[in-house]
Amino acid sequence: MGILNVTPDSFSDGGRHSDLARAVRAGLAMAQAGADIIDVGGESTRPGAYPISPSLEQARVIPVIRELASAGLRVSVDTRNAATMRAALDAGATVVNDISALAHDPEAPPLVASRGCPVVLMHMRGTPQTMSSAARYADVIAEVRRELAERVEAALLAGTAPEQICLDPGIGFAKAGKQNEALLRGLGTLAELGFPLLVGVSRKRFIGRLTAIELPSGRLAGSLAAGLFALSHGASILRVHDVPETVQAIRVWHALASA
Ligand code: PT1
Numbered sequence: 001m002g003i004l005n006v007t008p009d010s011f012s013d014g015g016r017h018s019d020l021a022r023a024v025r026a027g028l029a030m031a032q033a034g035a036d037i038i039d040v041g042g043e044s045t046r047p048g049a050y051p052i053s054p055s056l057e058q059a060r061v062i063p064v065i066r067e068l069a070s071a072g073l074r075v076s077v078d079t080r081n082a083a084t085m086r087a088a089l090d091a092g093a094t095v096v097n098d099i100s101a102l103a104h105d106p107e108a109p110p111l112v113a114s115r116g117c118p119v120v121l122m123h124m125r126g127t128p129q130t131m132s133s134a135a136r137y138a139d140v141i142a143e144v145r146r147e148l149a150e151r152v153e154a155a156l157l158a159g160t161a162p163e164q165i166c167l168d169p170g171i172g173f174a175k176a177g178k179q180n181e182a183l184l185r186g187l188g189t190l191a192e193l194g195f196p197l198l199v200g201v202s203r204k205r206f207i208g209r210l211t212a213i214e215l216p217s218g219r220l221a222g223s224l225a226a227g228l229f230a231l232s233h234g235a236s237i238l239r240v241h242d243v244p245e246t247v248q249a250i251r252v253w254h255a256l257a258s259a
Contacts, residue, residue: 001037001076001239002030003202006060007044023064024071031073034247037095039239040065040088041078045099045128047172047205054081058088066091076120082107089115097198099124099173101151102158113159120166120198121151124173131174140179141186144169149193166237168198172205180206184230191234200239201226224249232257 004027027038042060043052057079068075069092076095077088082105085096094117101121102108112119123144125134137143148167155165169183169190183190184201191197201207207222208214220242227238228249240246 001039001198001237002027002033002035002243003200003239003241004030004038004040004064005044006040006042006064020063020067024067027064027068027073027075028071030243031068033244035240035243037074037076037237038068039076039078039097040068040093041097042084043079045078045173047128047132049128051127051129054083057081057084062087062091065093069093080104080108082111085111089117094118096120098122099128099170101148102155103151109154109158109160112155112164116161116164118164118166119155119160120168121148121155122168122173122198123148123151123170126174128173134174135176135179137179140175140182141189144183145190145193148190152193152195162195165195166198167193167195168200171199171201175206177206177209180204181210184226184233187230187233187235196236197230197234198237198239199227199230199235201230202238202240202242220245228253 004023006023030038040061042057061077065075065077065088075093076097077085077093078097079085080098080100085108096112096117097120099122102112125131152165156162167190171180187197202223203216203219207219207226211222213219224245227246238246
């Protein structure tokens with residue numbers, strides 16, 4: 001899954017994709033380089049980020065989604081808002097990626113169920129604004145597993161088919177450095193829930209903490225190491241900025257690991 005941030009304040013690409021033509025070109029390039037899904041988001045959700053209105057979010061993402069979908073790409077929409085999910089699905093997106101696991105907007109669970117689309121349920125506590133103070137766990141793996149299972153129940157209750165559900169531990173969302181590392185080590189325990197796992201480690205702060213690399217754009221090598229670690233511990237999908245490099249790393253790892 002290639003990350004396409006259509007935000008002026010994106011945490012690592014500084015809004016370079018902020019206009020339509022550039023965003024579309026970036027999405028096409030990631031698909032060309034081997035991304036199976038292009039994840040289009042208009043609201044930054046990194047720690048401390050401010051929320052934006054669903055209408056501004058839609059103004060950013062819908063034109064990009066329409067173009068990429070009409071070019072034949074598989075597009076996911078990274079949003080917590082049901083109105084944005086609906087508009088994105090109408091514009092050709094086929095996957096919903098919700099960092100709140102359908103908890104933010106009460107209209108989201110019935111919408112996703114009625115569309116019958118795949119949905120990524122990511123673990124977080126609080127909101128991007130407040131989540132840092134919610135990073136308190138006695139047993140991070142057990143608690144994330146239990147809280148994800150609750151979100152699975154909510155999705156199933158609303159009518160989503162189990163085959164459409166993908167889970168995500170939410171690396172960097174209401175987790176401190178070591179808790180992120182523990183979760184990656186414990187992915188196998190989350191996989192026991194019986195759903196495919198998506199993991200986003202790309203350029204995140206815990207890699208900076210492990211390596212003393214301040215700038216997110218300098219964290220490619222660490223991101224590749226963490227991504228391959230996640231795959232070897234049960235992840236099926238990696239959400240990444242650096243598609244060509246990740247595809248190369250996965251090809252080599254896969255050839256060695258599957259022999
Ligand atoms: C993610 C994810 C996402 N991450 C899914 N969607 C972001 N499914 C946005 C940091 O610690 O992992 N999975 N959508 C980006 N959010 C963050 C969070 C970016 C933490 C950076 C950090 O640096």
